[in-house]
Amino acid sequence: MGLLAREIEACGVTTVALALVRELAVAVKAPRMLFLHWPFGHALGEPGNRLQQRTILHDAFSMARAAPRPGLVIDLPYQWRRQHYAPIDDWTKESQAFAEALARAVQGED
Amino acid sequence: MNKEKDTRVTPSNAFREWALRTSNDTAWGERLARWMGKVPGELQLRWKVGTPTDIPWTLLKRPLAEATVALVTTGGVHCCSDKPFVLKSDASFRAIPRTATSAELCITHEHYDRRDAARDLNLVFPLQRLLELETEGIVGHVAETHYGFGFTDNPHELLLPGHKIGTVLAQAKIDLVLLVPA
Numbered sequence: 001m002g003l004l005a006r007e008i009e010a011c012g013v014t015t016v017a018l019a020l021v022r023e024l025a026v027a028v029k030a031p032r033m034l035f036l037h038w039p040f041g042h043a044l045g046e047p048g049n050r051l052q053q054r055t056i057l058h059d060a061f062s063m064a065r066a067a068p069r070p071g072l073v074i075d076l077p078y079q080w081r082r083q084h085y086a087p088i089d090d091w092t093k094e095s096q097a098f099a100e101a102l103a104r105a106v107q108g109e110d
Numbered sequence: 111m112n113k114e115k116d117t118r119v120t121p122s123n124a125f126r127e128w129a130l131r132t133s134n135d136t137a138w139g140e141r142l143a144r145w146m147g148k149v150p151g152e153l154q155l156r157w158k159v160g161t162p163t164d165i166p167w168t169l170l171k172r173p174l175a176e177a178t179v180a181l182v183t184t185g186g187v188h189c190c191s192d193k194p195f196v197l198k199s200d201a202s203f204r205a206i207p208r209t210a211t212s213a214e215l216c217i218t219h220e221h222y223d224r225r226d227a228a229r230d231l232n233l234v235f236p237l238q239r240l241l242e243l244e245t246e247g248i249v250g251h252v253a254e255t256h257y258g259f260g261f262t263d264n265p266h267e268l269l270l271p272g273h274k275i276g277t278v279l280a281q282a283k284i285d286l287v288l289l290v291p292a
Contacts (some may be wrong), residue, residue, distance in 0.1 A: 001291040003159065003186050003217075003265055007272030008182070008287050010166040011280040017289040021147045027155055029162045037136055040143060041185065043186075043220035044239070045288045047230035051241050062173050064286050070165035075141045091174065 002028030016060045018043040025073045032063050033073045038080050051085035053080075055095070062094040066102060074098070074105045117212050117228045120186075120194050121184040122252055134206035134223035170286060172250070177285035180253035182275065185227060185234030185292040186219025187258040194218040195260025201267035203275060206256045208237065221261045222292045253284050261292070 003026060005015040009031045010019035015034045019025035020040055021064070025033045036043065047070070059076060067104055088095070122130070133143035158189065178289065186195055188204035194220040195202070206215065212231040217224050227233045243249040259276050264270055279287060 001289050003268045004182055004259070004272040004275075005287075005289050006162070006166055007269060008249075008276035008279060008289075009168050011273065011276030012168050013170050013279050013287050014170045014274060014285050015287045015289060018291060021144065021151060023148045024155065025152050027152050027161075029165050031167055039140055039223075039256075041134070041227050041292055042148065042233050043225060044233045044236050046154055047226045047233060050239070053232050053236060054243075057236060057239055057243065058286050061286075065174070068165040070188045070272055096251070 002030035005030040014064045032067045033077050055071045055085045058088050059098045062098045072105050074101045115232045118216045119217040119224045119228050130223040174248040178251040178286045179286045181256040183235045183290045184259045186260045187235045190216040199263040200260040201262045204258045219242045
């Protein structure tokens with residue numbers, strides 16, 4: 001997944017890749033990655049949970065806009081099946097959960 | 111959810127199906143699957159591809175409400191009318207038109223429990239969600255064509271097809287690609 005992101009980005013297209021294995025996400029050095037500690041086959045969440053799926057898409061779009069440098073792996077804080085997802089009011093603004101996760105990732109690398 | 115609308119899944123053998131369901135339904139199964147995904151995956155990556163030093167970087171050229179977005183999935187998704195992936199390992203890809211419905215799409219992959227993705231394909235290929243966002247004006251355009259990959263046991267074999275779809279996506283003036291794993 002990260003390898004495909006690297007190849008596509010090298011052709012001049014912005015990429016955001018979701019990841020379910022953190023170690024691989026770090027090793028592959030893709031431009032922008034969002035890690036979720038969720039089961040395989042469930043990168044967007046649970047079947048039929050539209051708000052959860054929209055939350056992940058919102059965070060992916062936020063990552064495309066806001067990632068300050070290549071190679072960051074953001075740990076999204078959502079807990080599997082123990083999380084409430086609210087409707088998204090403003091798609092042009094990052095969610096608080098994403099902004100905090102981004103800050104943690106940037107700090108961790110500095 | 112309407113049973114008839116479920117995405118079709120290419121069958122795997124009974125033992126593997128049991129193992130995949132166990133990996134999804136039990137805590138120990140999930141831990142084992144995670145270990146299997148992590149350790150051999152990382153070794154193969156380092157062995158077959160090596161450790162890259164540079165990271166490509168392309169800034170998003172326009173706001174999301176004007177951008178064209180495409181999907182790439184490695185969840186084994188393809189048009190049922192297309193040739194299925196080789197289950198064991200296959201680095202080829204299939205083009206998926208934006209008009210494809212979940213009933214017209216199939217999953218050919220035997221390394222994750224596909225039951226939930228078959229009920230709601232958005233879990234590995236969120237095309238319906240993207241089309242909704244296009245209708246709402248949140249995303250500028252959903253690309254005409256998206257891409258599906260199956261399972262590959264040699265990551266090095268993904269580099270050439272990755273470059274190929276990258277070239278096509280750039281020619282199609284796609285601004286953003288979202289990649290979704292299995």
